[in-house]
Amino acid sequence: MTELIETIVKALVDHPEEVSVKEIADGEKLVYQLTVHSSDMGKVIGKQGRVAKAIRTVVNAAGTSQNRRISLEIV
Secondary structure: OHHHHHHHHHOOOOOHHHOEEEEEEEOOEEEEEEEOOHHHHHHHHOHHHHHHHHHHHHHHHHHHHHOOEEEEEEO
């Protein structure tokens, strides 16, 4: 799943070398923390959060096979 998130985000940003995804497992919940360069934050979030919502939708759809709640935090 981290590879999927990195692939999507690296295509959007100007500094793909600074994209990192950290996975935190907490029982039934799985949290992915996405860190990007400060100048790329707006590109990842998008206008009114549309890009971030789309990324979260893809991650949730890919994670339905794991029977866990998955969330994506942009740090």
